[in-house]
Amino acid sequence: MTQSSSFKSHTGAILIGEDGRILSALGIGSDPRIKAMVSDSEWIEQAREKRMFPVLLAEESYVGHIADVADGHLILLSVPPGENVLNFVMSVDFAYDIIDHVLTDPYDAMAVINDKAHLTYISPVHEKFFGLRPGEGIGRRVREVIENTRLHHVVKTGVAEVGQIQRMGSSERVVSRHPIRRDDKVVGAIGRVMFKGPQQVQAMARRINALEAQVEAFKKETQVSSKGEEFLDAIIGKSPAIQSLREQIRKIAPLDIPVLIQGESGTGKELVARALHMLSPRSDARLVTVNAAALPESLVESELFGYESGSFTGAAKKGKPGKFELANKGTIFLDEIGDMPLEVQSKLLRVLQDRMVERVGGDKPTHVDFRLCSATNRDLQSFIDQGKFRMDLYYRISPIVLTLPSLEERLEDIPLLANHFLREVAGQLNRPMPEVDYNVNEYLMERSWPGNIRQLRHVLERAFVFADEGRLTVTDFEAHAAEPGQDDSDTEFAFADNVPGGKLKDALDDLERRLVEDALSRFKGNKKKAAEFLGVSRSRLYKKMEN
Numbered sequence: 017m018t019q020s021s022s023f024k025s026h027t028g029a030i031l032i033g034e035d036g037r038i039l040s041a042l043g044i045g046s047d048p049r050i051k052a053m054v055s056d057s058e059w060i061e062q063a064r065e066k067r068m069f070p071v072l073l074a075e076e077s078y079v080g081h082i083a084d085v086a087d088g089h090l091i092l093l094s095v096p097p098g099e100n101v102l103n104f105v106m107s108v109d110f111a112y113d114i115i116d117h118v119l120t121d122p123y124d125a126m127a128v129i130n131d132k133a134h135l136t137y138i139s140p141v142h143e144k145f146f147g148l149r150p151g152e153g154i155g156r157r158v159r160e161v162i163e164n165t166r167l168h169h170v171v172k173t174g175v176a177e178v179g180q181i182q183r184m185g186s187s188e189r190v191v192s193r194h195p196i197r198r199d200d201k202v203v204g205a206i207g208r209v210m211f212k213g214p215q216q217v218q219a220m221a222r223r224i225n226a227l228e229a230q231v232e233a234f235k236k237e238t239q240v241s242s243k244g245e246e247f248l249d250a251i252i253g254k255s256p257a258i259q260s261l262r263e264q265i266r267k268i269a270p271l272d273i274p275v276l277i278q279g280e281s282g283t284g285k286e287l288v289a290r291a292l293h294m295l296s297p298r299s300d301a302r303l304v305t306v307n308a309a310a311l312p313e314s315l316v317e318s319e320l321f322g323y324e325s326g327s328f329t330g331a332a333k334k335g336k337p338g339k340f341e342l343a344n345k346g347t348i349f350l351d352e353i354g355d356m357p358l359e360v361q362s363k364l365l366r367v368l369q370d371r372m373v374e375r376v377g378g379d380k381p382t383h384v385d386f387r388l389c390s391a392t393n394r395d396l397q398s399f400i401d402q403g404k405f406r407m408d409l410y411y412r413i414s415p416i417v418l419t420l421p422s423l424e425e426r427l428e429d430i431p432l433l434a435n436h437f438l439r440e441v442a443g444q445l446n447r448p449m450p451e452v453d454y455n456v457n458e459y460l461m462e463r464s465w466p467g468n469i470r471q472l473r474h475v476l477e478r479a480f481v482f483a484d485e486g487r488l489t490v491t492d493f494e495a496h497a498a499e500p501g502q503d504d505s506d507t508e509f510a511f512a513d514n515v516p517g518g519k520l521k522d523a524l525d526d527l528e529r530r531l532v533e534d535a536l537s538r539f540k541g542n543k544k545k546a547a548e549f550l551g552v553s554r555s556r557l558y559k560k561m562e563n
């Protein structure tokens with residue numbers, strides 16, 4: 017055989033006799049370098065083992081295939097269609113076996129069509145499935161051979177269709193169809209039946225759904241926490257006590273467990289409850305606050321449980337939902353729970369036990385789903401000892417107890433808090449943020465703060481209001497508040513706490529006496545100024561001085 021013009025130089029063939037002599041060479045096979053290579057019997061043995069092998073010449077690379085024929089071996093050579101095929105054949109010693117596996121894999125059958133949508137290859141398992149004899153479908157229109165195929169569409173549109181269900185006979189198969197391109201031109205398409213049946217895919221889909229649900233939950237959690245973050249930031253302070261408080265809130269907010277917040281008055285219990293709610297998965301529903309101490313006994317039930325229309329005189333026509341109903345899916349915040357009357361405690365206990373509420377005048381208890389958060393500035397343990405608080409209720413409300421530090425325990429936070437409150441007041445009053453004298457923070461840190469943050473806030477507000485525009489000095493505090501160390505500015509807490517028995521008249525008398533004393537000392541005994549300051553006549557001031 018001589019070199020034939022029908023063999024282009026990028027293909028070639030060599031026929032080798034049993035004795036290893038070259039019987040014939042065509043195309044690139046007649047290149048002396050290739051001839052020398054195939055004359056080596058050891059090379060032939062290695063090539064036979066691999067069946068497919070690379071042949072690298074300086075100017076061009078080829079992929080070779082060797083097959084045993086009647087009296088020797090036939091080697092076919094061709095330039096690979098691209099780098100990838102060459103790399104594959106070069107890197108994988110069993111490249112041929114992989115290709116063979118891909119072509120014949122019964123769980124991953126294949127059909128190939130050309131650009132005219134004629135079948136050029138079909139896996140044996142596929143052929144069998146369609147009742148074809150080997151090779152019977154080749155050259156025919158794919159639509160005539162494969163039921164419900166869309167390969168002809170894919171070759172036309174050039175758009176892959178991945179993971180689709182295709183009915184074939186009585187069963188369904190999951191298929192993927194890909195256009196095959198050469199130099200950007202679609203030259204054919206390949207269809208693969210990816211799985212034995214769709215059961216595996218359904219199992220996979222279930223798994224994916226479960227994973228997607230998990231991702232959603234995580235996403236929601238991160239959204240919730242980033243959404244709630246501003247409420248954590250509202251708890252101002254850098255002290256270790258506050259940092260650890262924020263950390264605890266972050267940890268326990270997502271748990272659906274009751275939380276009891278303990279702390280002196282004005283330490284931020286309500287802020288903490290809000291952060292707990294906003295960082296919880298219940299943040300889309302309501303946070304309903306109930307001041308347990310302020311619940312009048314006669315209205316307790318209707319307030320907490322609601323009432324049906326016309327159930328009692330004065331009731332609204334339409335009826336009204338109670339606090340628990342309003343807090344459904346959300347959080348109920350029972351503030352001042354230590355001051356809740358015992359009878360109300362029993363009612364509350366019942367709701368906490370069975371999570372059912374019945375409106376006053378109603379006959380259908382409804383289920384309510386809420387997270388309980390309660391707060392107190394009382395020592396509940398001693399209240400239990402004194403019989404003022406039910407122990408069983410205490411256990412219900414306090415699986416987690418958060419104890420808030422008093423301001424005295426975190427004086428180092430005063431500059432931050434002061435700056436925060438001044439900025440807030442400035443905004444409210446539409447005034448610029450004042451410059452604060454260097455010794456103001458020191459002054460504030462030396463005072464006592466029985467009213468905690470609330471007191472600090474009041475003190476700053478007052479000083480700000482009276483300060484010369486643009487500057488806040490220690491004098492502004494001294495002139496508009498009582499002396500450091502006294503139960504000064506926070507009348508809300510100071511008097512009620514300090515009056516024996518807490519009787520209103522005694523408390524008012526005490527308050528008046530202190531205000532008078534304070535005004536007199538502030539104006540160094542000047543009664544006219546003190547009376548003006550208190551907004552009373554001089555004669556009334558004298559009268560009060562006699563008390």
Ligand SMILES: Nc1ncnc2c1ncn2[C@@H]1O[C@H](COP(=O)(O)OP(=O)(O)OP(=O)(O)O)[C@@H](O)[C@H]1O
Pocket residue numbers: 250251252253279280281282283284285286287288351392393469470473
């Ligand atoms: N760490 C804090 N950062 C910023 N503001 C705070 C902080 N703690 C408390 N406050 C502010 O102090 C005031 C009192 O706080 P809050 O009402 O939460 O206190 P409380 O502990 O619930 O008081 P009480 O027991 O009297 O109800 C509020 O104006 C609140 O915004």
